[in-house]
Amino acid sequence: MSEITKLEDSKLSKKFFERETHKVCRDLLGKYLVFQNRDNFKIGRIVEVEAYQGFEDKASHASKKKTSRNEVMYGAGGYYYIYLIYGMYYCLNIVTEKESYPAAILIRAIEPTYDFTRDLDKMSVKEKRVLGSGPGRLCRWLDIDKSFNGVSVEGEGLYVTPNIVRTNVRTRSTESFSAEASKNNRCEIVTSKRVGVDYAGESANNEWRYYDVTSSYITKK
DNA sequence: GTGCGGATTAGCT
DNA sequence: GCTAATCCGCACG
Numbered sequence: 001m002s003e004i005t006k007l008e009d010s011k012l013s014k015k016f017f018e019r020e021t022h023k024v025c026r027d028l029l030g031k032y033l034v035f036q037n038r039d040n041f042k043i044g045r046i047v048e049v050e051a052y053q054g055f056e057d058k059a060s061h062a063s064k065k066k067t068s069r070n071e072v073m074y075g076a077g078g079y080y081y082i083y084l085i086y087g088m089y090y091c092l093n094i095v096t097e098k099e100s101y102p103a104a105i106l107i108r109a110i111e112p113t114y115d116f117t118r119d120l121d122k123m124s125v126k127e128k129r130v131l132g133s134g135p136g137r138l139c140r141w142l143d144i145d146k147s148f149n150g151v152s153v154e155g156e157g158l159y160v161t162p163n164i165v166r167t168n169v170r171t172r173s174t175e176s177f178s179a180e181a182s183k184n185n186r187c188e189i190v191t192s193k194r195v196g197v198d199y200a201g202e203s204a205n206n207e208w209r210y211y212d213v214t215s216s217y218i219t220k221k
Numbered sequence: 222g223t224g225c226g227g228a229t230t231a232g233c234t
Numbered sequence: 235g236c237t238a239a240t241c242c243g244c245a246c247g
Contacts, residue, residue: 050228059228061243086229087241093228106228112245136229196228 011117011124011159014078014152016197019094021053021103030187031111035142040117042142043174044110044132046160047187047215051208052093052193054105062102071203073102080141080158082149089136090145094153094160107207109133109193111217112141114174125148125216133217135158156187182216187212195219 001217012031017024028046035042052060052073061070061083073095074083081093081104093104110132112120131141139145144158153159163176191207198204211218 053229061228064244067244083228084241086227086239087231088239091228106226134229172236194228199227 003164007161007163007174008156008159009160010163010176012162013154014148016075017077017094017096017153018098019077019096021051021105024096024212025049025051025105025208026189028105028107028160029189029210029212030111032163033142033158034161035158036159039220040143041114041174042052042116042139043111043114045215046110048107048109048209048211048218050106050210051103051107052106053096053208055102055208056203057200058100058203059194059206060104060203063203066102070102070181073104074100075150077103078153080148080151080153082144083206084146085181090139091135092139092144092148093143098149106135107138108135109211109217109219110138111215128209129217134219144188155166164194175198186214188214 019106028049031046033044033046043189055063057063062073066074069083072079075095076099077096079095082090083090083097092107097103112128112132119151130137132138148158161176165220166175166177189210190213193205
């Protein structure tokens with residue numbers, strides 16, 4: 001029998017993110033992003049991410065110089081980097097690696113698995129895709145904005161847990177089980193070029209997008 | 222101060 | 235497939 005734990009107690013620490021970026025990308029797939037505040041409690045399974053890493057990556061905001069916008073990327077791993085794109089959508093990144101090496105992982109798609117204010121069980125895959133498939137959409141669903149920029153992953157409002165999350169929509173309760181105890185959390189990880197970075201010259205050819213090819217919630221095959 | 226363009230999305234052809 | 239929407243960071247002057 002798997003061990004039931006309080007969800008907050010199983011959240012990933014900064015240490016998890018202070019590692020080599022591509023390794024963290026692979027390890028993040030299949031884990032759960034949790035958003036919670038007084039009025040909301042929402043969970044999604046991470047199924048698609050992209051790495052933006054180092055000084056040579058022309059697709060990365062940190063390829064030029066350190067500015068007030070990208071400075072979080074230069075800091076230690078384990079903090080959120082949020083930016084506004086096209087004047088309309090926020091994008092959620094988690095900074096990786098050690099201090100002064102700029103790197104972050106863009107969360108591109110999550111599969112909604114719980115929402116205190118919605119009955120996800122009654123939604124079609126198509127409807128759920130609109131909530132969590134795409135970096136702009138998932139931030140809109142989770143109410144993530146610039147206020148999370150520079151915030152630690154060890155905070156209360158937004159965190160990642162490796163545990164399987166079981167929810168009961170009727171009673172609005174959740175339980176978490178250790179990932180090792182479950183056989184339902186398999187990922188088939190595939191890499192590709194990153195989306196929307198054609199302007200980045202040679203860097204655009206890097207296959208730094210990682211996704212679970214078995215998921216119906218990825219942005220593209 | 223001005224101008225450009227983007228780690229996107231929705232809606233239409 | 236094409237393009238409008240809509241803001242701000244950043245380079246240049």
